[in-house]
Amino acid sequence: SDLYTAMSDLEGIFKTEGRMIKAVEEYLRQERDRLEKIETKLANLRRLNQEGQEDVDAYLSHPFNAFLLTKRFLWEWVDLENWIKISMPSREYIFNTTGLRSKGPQQSDLDGAAEALWRLQDTYKFTPAELVEGAKTEDALKAHHCFEVGRLAYHVANDKYHAIPWMEEAHRLLNNETMEGDFFTMNETEILDHLAFASFSEERLDDAIAFTNKLIALVPDSIRYTDNKAYYQYLLDKKYRPRGETGDLKKLSLDDVEEEEEEEEIAEEDMDEDDLRKVHPDIRQYRALCRGDEGVVKSMPKPALRTCSYQHYDQPQLILQPAKEEIAFVKPRIVVYHDILSNEEIAALKDIAKPRNSTSGHLEQTKFRISKCGWVQHDEAEVIRRLYRRVGAYTGLSMNATEFLQIANYGLGGHYLPHFDFTRDVATHKNGNRIASMLFYLSDVAKGGDTVFIDAGAKIKPEKGSAIFWYNLFKNGKVDERTKHASCPVISGSKWVANMWMHEHGQEFRRPCSTGKSE
Numbered sequence: 001s002d003l004y005t006a007m008s009d010l011e012g013i014f015k016t017e018g019r020m021i022k023a024v025e026e027y028l029r030q031e032r033d034r035l036e037k038i039e040t041k042l043a044n045l046r047r048l049n050q051e052g053q054e055d056v057d058a059y060l061s062h063p064f065n066a067f068l069l070t071k072r073f074l075w076e077w078v079d080l081e082n083w084i085k086i087s088m089p090s091r092e093y094i095f096n097t098t099g100l101r102s103k104g105p106q107q108s109d110l111d112g113a114a115e116a117l118w119r120l121q122d123t124y125k126f127t128p129a130e131l132v133e134g135a136k137t138e139d140a141l142k143a144h145h146c147f148e149v150g151r152l153a154y155h156v157a158n159d160k161y162h163a164i165p166w167m168e169e170a171h172r173l174l175n176n177e178t179m180e181g182d183f184f185t186m187n188e189t190e191i192l193d194h195l196a197f198a199s200f201s202e203e204r205l206d207d208a209i210a211f212t213n214k215l216i217a218l219v220p221d222s223i224r225y226t227d228n229k230a231y232y233q234y235l236l237d238k239k240y241r242p243r244g245e246t247g248d249l250k251k252l253s254l255d256d257v258e259e260e261e262e263e264e265e266i267a268e269e270d271m272d273e274d275d276l277r278k279v280h281p282d283i284r285q286y287r288a289l290c291r292g293d294e295g296v297v298k299s300m301p302k303p304a305l306r307t308c309s310y311q312h313y314d315q316p317q318l319i320l321q322p323a324k325e326e327i328a329f330v331k332p333r334i335v336v337y338h339d340i341l342s343n344e345e346i347a348a349l350k351d352i353a354k355p356r357n358s359t360s361g362h363l364e365q366t367k368f369r370i371s372k373c374g375w376v377q378h379d380e381a382e383v384i385r386r387l388y389r390r391v392g393a394y395t396g397l398s399m400n401a402t403e404f405l406q407i408a409n410y411g412l413g414g415h416y417l418p419h420f421d422f423t424r425d426v427a428t429h430k431n432g433n434r435i436a437s438m439l440f441y442l443s444d445v446a447k448g449g450d451t452v453f454i455d456a457g458a459k460i461k462p463e464k465g466s467a468i469f470w471y472n473l474f475k476n477g478k479v480d481e482r483t484k485h486a487s488c489p490v491i492s493g494s495k496w497v498a499n500m501w502m503h504e505h506g507q508e509f510r511r512p513c514s515t516g517k518s519e
């Protein structure tokens with residue numbers, strides 16, 4: 001062959017072979033590095049897995065941990081796979097992990113977990129630092145986790161408002177951390193880039209300029225950053241130019257200006273974040289109630305009358321096991337029935353509901369209500385039949401026009417925004433409107449998840465085995481607007497409830513009508 005036609009070419013081949021050897025040596029060196037890297041990454045994942053498994057419930061009861069666990073499937077595992085794939089894309093274990101990963105959480109789950117974090121921020125005024133530190137694992141305190149939460153807000157949800165504090169936290173944490181060698185990289189420039197544009201989008205021009213200054217310090221020859229800065233400065237100047245100078249208003253005297261400024265200052269000071277974002281008053285009140293802001297939560301007036309009592313309501317079946325009634329609120333009247341359910345009954349109810357929560361039940365993706373729920377028919381099990389009879393005895397209402405029992409489970413960050421249980425379109429309701437609601441608590445909730453009544457200012461903490469009862473209609477059949485209520489987001493733990501809604505039909509002799517206005 002051509003190869004031997006010239007001995008000088010062999011020299012060349014030696015040289016080529018030498019290069020090949022060098023290339024393979026280099027490959028081996030890189031491969032060893034790679035294997036070491038994979039080993040380190042695997043050790044880290046193993047450690048995190050074991051850490052979580054030590055007490056799965058405790059670990060998962062914190063929303064940031066749930067986020068991190070979910071994120072691992074979409075980031076850390078992908079990262080590890082990529083390191084394995086780099087030069088051996090056909091290795092079987094890659095397909096193994098890829099196959100397994102496809103059964104795990106998906107991008108939409110990660111988005112949902114991040115959204116839950118933003119919701120807790122909005123409702124309870126938590127800062128990212130508080131959420132991160134609450135997770136109490138060393139792994140949580142990493143800049144790139146916060147960067148990812150911010151990035152999801154910024155790019156996926158187009159939510160610059162929530163992106164900012166998470167990017168800020170990423171920036172704060174960056175100092176303690178090197179990102180070298182990770183497949184997904186992130187650096188200070190990238191964080192600041194997000195912060196500058198997000199601040200601009202949120203009309204925080206001062207911040208946008210400050211972040212851009214930091215960018216210019218990092219990348220002095222970037223035309224984009226200097227241009228951006230000039231643009232933000234231009235907008236800022238335009239915004240704050242005194243009105244008199246625009247020519248279309250009379251020039252104000254200095255006194256006028258000062259007076260006006262003072263007024264504006266007071267107004268801005270009084271406004272909190274919700275005001276500035278023009279949040280609906282119901283939502284503002286809902287958040288304040290969930291936080292337990294002073295003056296917003298109305299407690300019962302110091303009882304002249306006994307609020308707790310044993311009652312048998314002249315019902316034979318309650319003589320031996322009376323109702324433990326507590327008047328939790330007067331206007332509207334909200335009654336708590338303690339220990340209305342036994343632990344065994346609760347376990348049975350959850351058992352009946354569980355299969356449909358996961359299969360035919362669906363995770364509702366509406367912003368309005370984040371929970372899984374399913375319906376249980378009246379005669380599905382003895383425990384259900386017994387429950388309907390008990391509620392009939394407690395309330396004195398006819399159970400003939402009652403809906404199926406609705407069982408719902410809220411996960412971390414799960415909530416139900418302010419709503420009425422009654423309908424305004426009675427024509428669509430068979431058996432008339434929902435005259436009353438019995439809301440059973442099938443679990444305690446470690447943190448958050450209170451039921452709040454928006455206009456009344458009532459706040460009720462879920463207590464496993466108890467239920468709250470109220471009338472949605474006045475005796476004259478008119479709807480009672482004071483019954484607007486909601487479920488606060490679950491901060492930690494999980495919340496189970498069951499709803500039983502009684503309808504108007506059949507109640508004519510049980511709850512006689514009245515022509516009174518507010519009875």
Ligand SMILES: O=C(O)CCC(=O)C(=O)O
Binds near residue numbers: 451
């Ligand atoms: O879970 C709660 O506290 C409230 C639930 C509720 O209002 C409903 O399901 O209609």
Ligand SMILES: [Fe+2]
Binds near residue numbers: 421
């Ligand atoms: Fe409700």
